[in-house]
Amino acid sequence: xxxxxxxxxxxxxxxxxxxxxxxxxxxxxxxxxxxxxxxxxxxxxxxxxxxxxxxxxxxxxxxxxxxxxxxxxxxxxxxxxxxxxxxxxxxxxxxxxxxxxxxxxxxxx
Amino acid sequence: xxxxxxxxxxxxxxxxxxxxxxxxxxxxxxxxxxxxxxxxxxxxxxxxxxxxxxxxxxxxxxxxxxxxxxxxxxxxxxxxxxxxxxxxxxxxxxxxxxxxxxxxxxxxxxxxxxxxxxxxxxxxxxxxxxxxxxxxxxxxxxxxxxxxxxxxxxxxxxxxxxxxxxxxxxxxxxxxxxxxxxxxxxxxxxxxxxxxxxxxxxxxxxxxxxxxxxxxxxxxxxxxxxxxxxxxxxxxxxxxxxxxxxxxxxxxxxxxxxxxxxxxxxxxxxxxxxxxxxxxxxxxxxxxxxxxxxxxxxxxxxxxxxxxxxxxxxxxxxxxxxxxxxxxxxxxxxxxxxxxxxxxxxxxxxxxxxxxxxxxxxxxxxxxxxxxxxxxxxxxxxxxxxxxxxxxxxxxxxxxxxxxxxxxxxxxxxxxxxxxxxxxxxxxxxxxxxxxxxxxxxxxxxxxxxxxxxxxxxxxxxxxxxxxxxxxxxxxxxxxxxxxxxxxxxxxxxxxxxxxxxxxxxxxxxxxxxxxxxxxxxxxxxxxxxxxxxxxxxxxxxxxxxxxxxxxxxxxxxxxxxxxxxxxxxxxxxxxxxxxxxxxxxxxxxxxxxxxxxxxxxxxxxxxxxxxxxxxxxxxxxxxxxxxxxxxxxxxxxxxxxxxxxxxxxxxxxxxxxxxxxxxxxxxxxxxxxxxxxxxxxxxxxxxxxxxxxxxxxxxxxxxxxxxxxxxxxxxxxxxxxxxxxxxxxxxxxxxxxxxxxxxxxxxxxxxxxxxxxxxxxxxxxxxxxxxxxxxxxxxxxxxxxxxxxxxxxxxxxxxxxxxxxxx
Ligand SMILES: Cc1cc2nc3c(=O)[nH]c(=O)nc-3n(C[C@H](O)[C@H](O)[C@H](O)COP(=O)(O)OP(=O)(O)OC[C@H]3O[C@@H](n4cnc5c(N)ncnc54)[C@H](O)[C@@H]3O)c2cc1C
Ligand code: SF4
Ligand code: FES
Numbered sequence: 001x002x003x004x005x006x007x008x009x010x011x012x013x014x015x016x017x018x019x020x021x022x023x024x025x026x027x028x029x030x031x032x033x034x035x036x037x038x039x040x041x042x043x044x045x046x047x048x049x050x051x052x053x054x055x056x057x058x059x060x061x062x063x064x065x066x067x068x069x070x071x072x073x074x075x076x077x078x079x080x081x082x083x084x085x086x087x088x089x090x091x092x093x094x095x096x097x098x099x100x101x102x103x104x105x106x107x108x109x
Numbered sequence: 110x111x112x113x114x115x116x117x118x119x120x121x122x123x124x125x126x127x128x129x130x131x132x133x134x135x136x137x138x139x140x141x142x143x144x145x146x147x148x149x150x151x152x153x154x155x156x157x158x159x160x161x162x163x164x165x166x167x168x169x170x171x172x173x174x175x176x177x178x179x180x181x182x183x184x185x186x187x188x189x190x191x192x193x194x195x196x197x198x199x200x201x202x203x204x205x206x207x208x209x210x211x212x213x214x215x216x217x218x219x220x221x222x223x224x225x226x227x228x229x230x231x232x233x234x235x236x237x238x239x240x241x242x243x244x245x246x247x248x249x250x251x252x253x254x255x256x257x258x259x260x261x262x263x264x265x266x267x268x269x270x271x272x273x274x275x276x277x278x279x280x281x282x283x284x285x286x287x288x289x290x291x292x293x294x295x296x297x298x299x300x301x302x303x304x305x306x307x308x309x310x311x312x313x314x315x316x317x318x319x320x321x322x323x324x325x326x327x328x329x330x331x332x333x334x335x336x337x338x339x340x341x342x343x344x345x346x347x348x349x350x351x352x353x354x355x356x357x358x359x360x361x362x363x364x365x366x367x368x369x370x371x372x373x374x375x376x377x378x379x380x381x382x383x384x385x386x387x388x389x390x391x392x393x394x395x396x397x398x399x400x401x402x403x404x405x406x407x408x409x410x411x412x413x414x415x416x417x418x419x420x421x422x423x424x425x426x427x428x429x430x431x432x433x434x435x436x437x438x439x440x441x442x443x444x445x446x447x448x449x450x451x452x453x454x455x456x457x458x459x460x461x462x463x464x465x466x467x468x469x470x471x472x473x474x475x476x477x478x479x480x481x482x483x484x485x486x487x488x489x490x491x492x493x494x495x496x497x498x499x500x501x502x503x504x505x506x507x508x509x510x511x512x513x514x515x516x517x518x519x520x521x522x523x524x525x526x527x528x529x530x531x532x533x534x535x536x537x538x539x540x541x542x543x544x545x546x547x548x549x550x551x552x553x554x555x556x557x558x559x560x561x562x563x564x565x566x567x568x569x570x571x572x573x574x575x576x577x578x579x580x581x582x583x584x585x586x587x588x589x590x591x592x593x594x595x596x597x598x599x600x601x602x603x604x605x606x607x608x609x610x611x612x613x614x615x616x617x618x619x620x621x622x623x624x625x626x627x628x629x630x631x632x633x634x635x636x637x638x639x640x641x642x643x644x645x646x647x648x649x650x651x652x653x654x655x656x657x658x659x660x661x662x663x664x665x666x667x668x669x670x671x672x673x674x675x676x677x678x679x680x681x682x683x684x685x686x687x688x689x690x691x692x693x694x695x696x697x698x699x700x701x702x703x704x705x706x707x708x709x710x711x712x713x714x715x716x717x718x719x720x721x722x723x724x725x726x727x728x729x730x731x732x733x734x735x736x737x738x739x740x741x742x743x744x745x746x747x748x749x750x751x752x753x754x755x756x757x758x759x760x761x762x763x764x765x766x767x768x769x770x771x772x773x774x775x776x777x778x779x780x781x782x783x784x785x786x787x788x789x790x791x792x793x794x795x796x797x798x799x800x801x802x803x804x805x806x807x808x809x810x811x812x813x814x815x816x817x818x819x820x821x822x823x824x825x826x827x828x829x830x831x832x833x834x835x836x837x838x839x840x841x842x843x844x845x846x847x848x849x850x851x852x853x854x855x856x857x858x859x860x861x862x863x864x865x866x867x868x869x870x871x872x873x874x875x876x877x878x879x880x881x882x883x884x885x886x887x888x889x890x891x892x893x894x895x896x897x898x899x900x901x902x903x904x905x906x907x908x909x910x911x912x913x914x915x916x917x
């Protein structure tokens with residue numbers, strides 16, 4: 001497991017997405033209304049919409065291109081559409097750093 | 110011991126019959142179905158929608174594989190029944206599977222009739238009957254351009270419409286001079302032709318096909334008169350013939366179809382036929398409604414329930430081509446002794462004809478407005494006597510003794526079919542309301558499939574719903590603005606005003622939203638309504654704006670954005686052009702394009718480059734992404750044009766400068782032309798201004814988009830000030846009364862143009878509206894500038910990157 005500080009919580013706006021890039025990897029990070037941060041791959045399973053640009057409603061993001069609804073907790077696309085995206089564990093440490101945990105065997109390698 | 114039922118054919122009529130049988134007597138039979146197509150039962154009618162791109166293959170499955178399993182039906186899909194031994198009572202398939210029966214049902218449908226033209230066996234010559242044909246057409250559209258449909262009937266026209274949607278060029282060849290001659294009279298037929306030509310179909314009428322040209326694949330079609338057309342695809346839709354060969358080979362009496370009696374029994378005992386393959390009293394039907402009626406009778410017969418037997422059906426048709434409303438039923442042609450009442454309205458393109466025989470309605474044709482279709486169809490079937498008051502049927506009566514839809518519903522018997530496409534009876538619909546708690550047409554559709562086919566029965570389903578629940582209850586369960594609430598737009602806006610709610614969060618709390626943070630439908634809507642009601646108090650909620658309005662640029666399919674600076678009235682300067690060119694080069698903009706609204710679009714910009722570009726451009730945002738004033742297109746007008754009567758450029762610039770940045774329910778496009786030649790196409794705009802000698806005409810509620818609509822004249826005024834005043838009042842009235850995401854054309858049609866005119870009629874009302882819009886306009890700021898000047902805001906456009914030491 002590798003931990004990467006991607007930024008500070010103050011750089012995040014409520015219910016807005018930010019893009020994080022590392023090599024080939026592109027993630028969308030969102031700060032939810034309750035302060036929690038979520039990270040998922042920035043790629044909609046439908047037609048590769050940039051989820052970082054989507055609207056966040058509670059723990060869901062709606063893809064900006066065709067409105068698929070995706071659960072940020074488990075990456076599952078909500079009915080009536082189907083599919084799933086990769087999610088990544090993130091936490092905010094006591095200094096307010098947003099820390100992303102990347103497993104070694106993740107898609108990046 | 111259960112009896113054994115074998116059915117040949119796994120199509121609409123057959124499976125509907127099996128469904129009915131299972132309802133009446135689920136345990137009587139062990140059922141085997143042999144179906145040649147490798148699919149479960151699907152809605153053949155909807156193939157037109159699949160072709161037109163409105164539905165996909167999954168959407169049209171009527172009974173999925175699980176249904177067969179759950180009902181213990183043995184299905185041999187992809188197998189053709191090849192032989193029947195009527196002595197031993199067995200059916201054998203082409204793959205060698207044998208099934209023995211006590212009762213046998215033919216439900217083999219029809220075969221498309223293929224004209225025996227020389228060359229008809231070439232590649233690219235097909236029919237339109239099943240999923241495979243549909244797939245062939247979709248595939249062909251990817252590689253070829255030119256399609257020819259032979260046959261100007263229902264099927265041919267639906268195929269042609271689908272092919273047009275697939276971006277093919279389409280010629281429709283018809284042997285007669287009028288389209289759909291079996292369903293329409295000449296007047297309606299010509300109106301239809303005009304409408305379809307407008308949609309892009311090309312007709313070759315009174316043409317007899319001679320032969321098909323080409324080597325391996327078709328390249329053209331030759332006619333008897335020596336002319337020919339090019340074609341990469343030929344679709345034959347000239348008719349169908351009942352599929353009777355197997356029955357004939359088995360010694361069953363066959364005429365055009367398999368001959369059946371009133372109980373659908375063939376000439377052999379225990380052998381029945383239902384659907385398009387059957388011929389009853391000399392008629393083989395080709396539409397589903399009568400086939401479902403046959404199925405219901407056969408189900409009763411085999412379930413051991415008494416019935417009167419099948420008496421034949423009156424049929425009605427509806428063409429499933431979007432933008433065209435056509436309906437016909439019964440005997441609609443004038444015959445000796447019949448009388449007809451006609452209404453023809455060339456202005457709205459409406460034609461109605463009702464034919465009477467001895468006072469009874471025997472047929473009808475409707476074009477343009479088919480709202481009366483269910484009523485007329487049930488009058489044909491009920492045979493009510495209108496002698497002496499025939500005119501009331503179409504024109505209404507002063508005495509008011511006309512049957513209302515409500516009375517009609519009351520008079521319908523329970524087993525009368527309401528939805529012809531899916532064979533749903535009135536009782537089934539009532540059951541879904543009373544037992545399954547359906548309270549809207551949508552729910553009834555989900556529950557029973559009623560109104561899910563061509564949609565023609567929707568008014569009747571609504572009427573049944575109203576009669577069952579009462580007017581008030583139907584009103585009480587109307588659908589809300591989205592799935593998060595049952596409240597309508599007006600109720601929400603009312604609550605916002607009444608309780609002085611100023612944030613979305615408050616609205617959702619107080620009005621008990623089902624989802625705590627709403628959804629993509631209500632969030633932007635609420636943000637708009639709040640801003641409209643409280644321009645100075647409501648703080649714009651950026652997180653509730655859709656991506657384009659949040660990023661102040663249009664997102665493209667690859668995640669890049671496009672940038673369109675404001676170019677007032679389409680007038681620019683060499684200096685601005687140079688600046689735009691420099692910026693385009695600096696940021697490696699892949700595509701620079703002139704838009705339809707007379708400005709310049711820089712496409713393919715990376716999100717992180719947006720603030721930089723805006724800064725360098727130092728021009729106002731063109732709002733090409735927003736639900737806001739987009740462009741004011743102008744013609745050159747009196748400044749240079751020899752026809753111009755007024756300065757259309759100045760008028761356009763003034764309008765654009767005054768109303769830019771205004772939030773509106775949907776995008777708003779304006780245009781100004783300098784004379785009635787109307788080069789700026791002002792009459793398909795949300796608001797268009799056309800100069801006349803000594804004044805201006807203001808047109809409203811036009812649309813040049815998905816649903817083209819010519820604008821209506823709102824008013825003629827004399828001065829430029831008046832143009833600004835009327836425009837302000839009109840836009841504010843739209844802002845205050847439209848649903849979010851509703852274009853002016855839809856809105857004006859919904860509320861009625863007269864209502865709009867009335868609201869703007871008095872100078873006092875206009876002034877009040879203008880005062881409110883001016884207040885809002887006083888608060889708007891250029892978003893690009895704001896972002897450029899605020900480092901915090903600009904930074905949000907950057908991607909985060911990992912610190913250098915992080916490696917994965
Ligand atoms: C594009 C299109 C649009 C239409 N639009 C409308 C409309 O708007 N309104 C309307 O009322 N009707 C419409 N129709 C007509 C309607 O679809 C038919 O009337 C209806 O499907 C007929 O039902 P059926 O069960 O008799 O035949 P089918 O649905 O054709 O079913 C017969 C089945 O039997 C199979 N079969 C045949 N022989 C054998 C054998 N020997 N062994 C095994 N299987 C066999 C066939 O493969 C077929 O699957 C439309 C038809 C088409 C093609
Ligand atoms: S609309 Fe009239 S004034 Fe304007 S360019 Fe055309 S002809 Fe000239
Ligand atoms: S790309 Fe995400 S919904 Fe289409």
